[in-house]
Amino acid sequence: MIVAQITDLHLTAEGSLAEGRIDTAASLARCIAQIIRLDPAPDVLMITGDLANLGHPEEYIRLRRLLAPLNLPTFVIPGNHDDRSILHTAFDDCNYLPKQGPFLHYVVDDFPLRLIALDTVVANQGYGALCADRLDWIKARLGEARTQPTLIFMHHPPFATGIAHMDAIRLLDGADAFGAIVAGQDHIKLIACGHVHRTIVTDFHGTPAVVCPSTAHQIVLNLHLNGPAEFDFEPPGFMLHVWDGERIITHNVPVGDFDGPFAFED
Numbered sequence: 001m002i003v004a005q006i007t008d009l010h011l012t013a014e015g016s017l018a019e020g021r022i023d024t025a026a027s028l029a030r031c032i033a034q035i036i037r038l039d040p041a042p043d044v045l046m047i048t049g050d051l052a053n054l055g056h057p058e059e060y061i062r063l064r065r066l067l068a069p070l071n072l073p074t075f076v077i078p079g080n081h082d083d084r085s086i087l088h089t090a091f092d093d094c095n096y097l098p099k100q101g102p103f104l105h106y107v108v109d110d111f112p113l114r115l116i117a118l119d120t121v122v123a124n125q126g127y128g129a130l131c132a133d134r135l136d137w138i139k140a141r142l143g144e145a146r147t148q149p150t151l152i153f154m155h156h157p158p159f160a161t162g163i164a165h166m167d168a169i170r171l172l173d174g175a176d177a178f179g180a181i182v183a184g185q186d187h188i189k190l191i192a193c194g195h196v197h198r199t200i201v202t203d204f205h206g207t208p209a210v211v212c213p214s215t216a217h218q219i220v221l222n223l224h225l226n227g228p229a230e231f232d233f234e235p236p237g238f239m240l241h242v243w244d245g246e247r248i249i250t251h252n253v254p255v256g257d258f259d260g261p262f263a264f265e266d
Helices: 026-037 057-067 086-091 130-144 173-183
Strands: 003-005 044-050 074-076 107-109 114-116 150-153 171-173 188-195 200-204 206-210 237-243 248-254
Touching: 003 026, 026 057, 026 237, 044 057, 044 150, 044 188, 057 086, 074 114, 074 150, 086 107, 086 114, 130 173, 150 173, 171 173, 206 248
Parallel strands: 003 044, 044 074, 114 150, 150 188, 188 206
Antiparallel strands: 003 237, 107 114, 200 206, 237 248
8 A cells, every 4th residue: 555645735825925935836736746647656645734825715725726636535634834624614525524523633444554644733823732632532543443554644743853943833732642642552653744844754652753845845954953944945745655564664755857767787
């Protein structure tokens, strides 16, 4: 099974650019075209938050139009730039989203991998949280199928990355409690996050964890304690999480047209 992950689209309304200079729609269109060309094709696509830049209805309308060429099941969760209510309305034909309740989290049980989407958003805040209700929810879901290989998708990483201004708005509340829930649960094969706009790999309480790069701009890699908040135009990218029946292998895929492929000479 192959799970494609894209994140931090920051899609703007027609005629506008993110930060006054980032054409996020063009970047997303290139990414989608590259995913469509993949052979073998992914089985599903997970979009892990910050679908819209400002959370406005017209941004989600534009997003649905850009996603339309994809011929694969697509699942979304909110990020801190999204508006839950407006996102839910824009995707109201998607049966996987909960019909009621304050959070947009859910489980997909239709594939060899169990996919758990976890809502970490705090309304009108950049940082993320897992309150008692959300912690109870994820603990219960993980307890339902302890023999089923499981991936958890969430926007805010529950760990520090070393990029100071992003760590200040990571999953701040509930991260330790979430770690205690995850610890020792061997059926969790991967925790996949967004938010930081960089490729990052680590371990979280015994479970592999990754951050997927943005389909648009990237956060500058600055590991100084007081590093400034800056973005750049490093190549955008997405991830492919490949389940071979025993383990997850994650591939980071840069978006772009590159010379090749060329055969090696004998």
